[in-house]
Amino acid sequence: MNRxxxxxxxxxxxxxxxxxxxxxxxxxxxxxxxxxxIHKGSEIKVSASGRTDAGVHAVGQVLxxxxxxxxxxxxxxxxxxxxxxxxxxxxxxxTVPGDFHARFDVVKKEYRYKVNLSKDFNVFxxxxxxxxxxxxxxxxxxxxxxxxxxxxxxxxxxxxxTEVEDxxxxxxxxxxxxxxxxxxxxxxxxxxxxxMVRIIVGTLLEIGQGKNLPNDIFSILEARxxxxxxxxxxxxxxxxxxxxxxxx
Amino acid sequence: MNRxxxxxxxxxxxxxxxxxxxxxxxxxxxxxxxxxxIHKGSEIKVSASGRTDAGVHAVGQVLxxxxxxxxxxxxxxxxxxxxxxxxxxxxxxxTVPGDFHARFDVVKKEYRYKVNLSKDFNVFxxxxxxxxxxxxxxxxxxxxxxxxxxxxxxxxxxxxxTEVEDxxxxxxxxxxxxxxxxxxxxxxxxxxxxxMVRIIVGTLLEIGQGKNLPNDIFSILEARxxxxxxxxxxxxxxxxxxxxxxxx
Numbered sequence: 001m002n003r004x005x006x007x008x009x010x011x012x013x014x015x016x017x018x019x020x021x022x023x024x025x026x027x028x029x030x031x032x033x034x035x036x037x038i039h040k041g042s043e044i045k046v047s048a049s050g051r052t053d054a055g056v057h058a059v060g061q062v063l064x065x066x067x068x069x070x071x072x073x074x075x076x077x078x079x080x081x082x083x084x085x086x087x088x089x090x091x092x093x094x095t096v097p098g099d100f101h102a103r104f105d106v107v108k109k110e111y112r113y114k115v116n117l118s119k120d121f122n123v124f125x126x127x128x129x130x131x132x133x134x135x136x137x138x139x140x141x142x143x144x145x146x147x148x149x150x151x152x153x154x155x156x157x158x159x160x161x162t163e164v165e166d167x168x169x170x171x172x173x174x175x176x177x178x179x180x181x182x183x184x185x186x187x188x189x190x191x192x193x194x195x196m197v198r199i200i201v202g203t204l205l206e207i208g209q210g211k212n213l214p215n216d217i218f219s220i221l222e223a224r225x226x227x228x229x230x231x232x233x234x235x236x237x238x239x240x241x242x243x244x245x246x247x248x
Numbered sequence: 249m250n251r252x253x254x255x256x257x258x259x260x261x262x263x264x265x266x267x268x269x270x271x272x273x274x275x276x277x278x279x280x281x282x283x284x285x286i287h288k289g290s291e292i293k294v295s296a297s298g299r300t301d302a303g304v305h306a307v308g309q310v311l312x313x314x315x316x317x318x319x320x321x322x323x324x325x326x327x328x329x330x331x332x333x334x335x336x337x338x339x340x341x342x343t344v345p346g347d348f349h350a351r352f353d354v355v356k357k358e359y360r361y362k363v364n365l366s367k368d369f370n371v372f373x374x375x376x377x378x379x380x381x382x383x384x385x386x387x388x389x390x391x392x393x394x395x396x397x398x399x400x401x402x403x404x405x406x407x408x409x410t411e412v413e414d415x416x417x418x419x420x421x422x423x424x425x426x427x428x429x430x431x432x433x434x435x436x437x438x439x440x441x442x443x444m445v446r447i448i449v450g451t452l453l454e455i456g457q458g459k460n461l462p463n464d465i466f467s468i469l470e471a472r473x474x475x476x477x478x479x480x481x482x483x484x485x486x487x488x489x490x491x492x493x494x495x496x
Contacts, residue, residue, distance in 0.1 A: 009370075009371050009372075010371055011371040011372050011374070057372070081369070086371070086374050087371050087374070088371065089368070089369045089370075089371045091368060120337070120339060121329070122257075122337075123257050123259040123334070123335050123336065123337045124257075124259050124305070126259070126334050126335070128372055
């Protein structure tokens with residue numbers, strides 16, 4: 001058997017998220033369907049670095065799977081893209097050691113979140129950017145970003161439905177990059193809880209509007225209560241940007 | 249009655265073109281449906297600067313219609329956007345003299361055509377850019393662009409189905425703007441025949457690939473025969489960018 005590591009991008013707009021669910025169009029379903037065609041009908045199970053929700057995009061999601069086929073890396077990429085729908089694209093396929101695991105071996109992940117602050121709605125980016133037509137205090141947003149850096153208990157910043165027990169995560173960097181009326185959040189951490197990036201972004205946008213102060217991040221973190229943080233920003237602005245493993 | 253001039257943008261991906269056709273989702277249908285709701289069910293007919301084909305986008309399409317309602321311009325915009333689907337956006341509504349006509353009064357129009365030359369497919373722009381993963385001779389493309397400027401008979405550059413008799417049009421400017429792996433054609437003229445921009449772009453891309461020389465544009469124009477020009481570039485890269493009238 002060969003273990004393959006596969007880096008893919010997808011437009012989340014027409015998917016009910018990454019993970020297979022009965023009778024829903026999901027990314028995992030389409031990837032496994034393409035691999036099954038390449039393997040003459042045999043089922044091939046893929047493991048991802050993590051799930052993404054309905055409407056969330058990926059620029060660098062990572063998967064692994066095992067195959068009895070011996071195919072050059074470039075040919076794997078071509079074959080998969082030939083069998084995948086237009087909203088998934090395989091960027092790279094690499095042969096990796098048999099103990100590589102797309103989920104357990106993650107060292108850090110980067111998410112990005114795109115916001116359009118223009119008064120005018122952009123029909124072309126409606127599924128790919130959060131339209132938030134308000135003026136923001138960027139200095140306040142930037143100051144608040146800094147308060148997330150480091151190791152914290154993120155109970156206030158995850159969906160109340162989260163079943164994971166350990167809610168301590170480390171944020172390595174969090175930047176708010178402004179370019180005219182476009183605002184992009186870039187966040188790198190060792191792991192993320194359910195809805196964590198979207199709640200952080202929703203909270204930062206409310207600080208930008210003056211509804212809270214940058215220093216309120218400290219008390220929100222301490223509260224360990226989802227109700228203390230801001231609204232969950234919508235799925236369409238969120239991108240799983242990059243997944244980092246030890247060897248790259 | 250008040251005559252209103254209305255500038256709209258739309259994402260053509262999920263429309264069967266601009267013009268009303270039985271049982272198809274078209275831009276005109278959605279705009280007339282929104283206006284009908286604003287007018288408590290009365291039918292309001294709109295006239296556009298021209299049609300666009302299935303999959304073709306608009307950044308500045310212009311329409312006019314007549315209404316018995318007296319509403320401030322900003323409120324017109326709000327009301328229309330509230331009743332339109334997310335892939336149409338009204339940018340501006342202006343009260344104009346009763347003899348203004350969105351089609352007959354056009355002085356010039358600008359179209360743009362977006363090409364992605366990257367080897368990698370971009371899932372996010374798949375409906376909005378033509379993916380053409382080849383290296384091009386930009387100098388040849390730019391030289392060929394210049395040969396279109398001026399008044400010409402464009403019989404070779406329109407669909408053989410075109411019923412219009414007079415195929416003479418004037419091109420005021422045609423530029424090929426390169427930005428990394430993105431290429432954008434910008435073309436301004438006094439009018440365009442059916443498929444004319446898409447055939448011009450298809451022909452220019454073939455010149456960029458060395459299949460024809462820049463000077464071949466002269467003989468292609470002289471041939472007055474659709475078969476002499478290149479392929480029709482696909483709809484998804486094309487944008488009706490701007491329509492100019494005498495008063496702006």
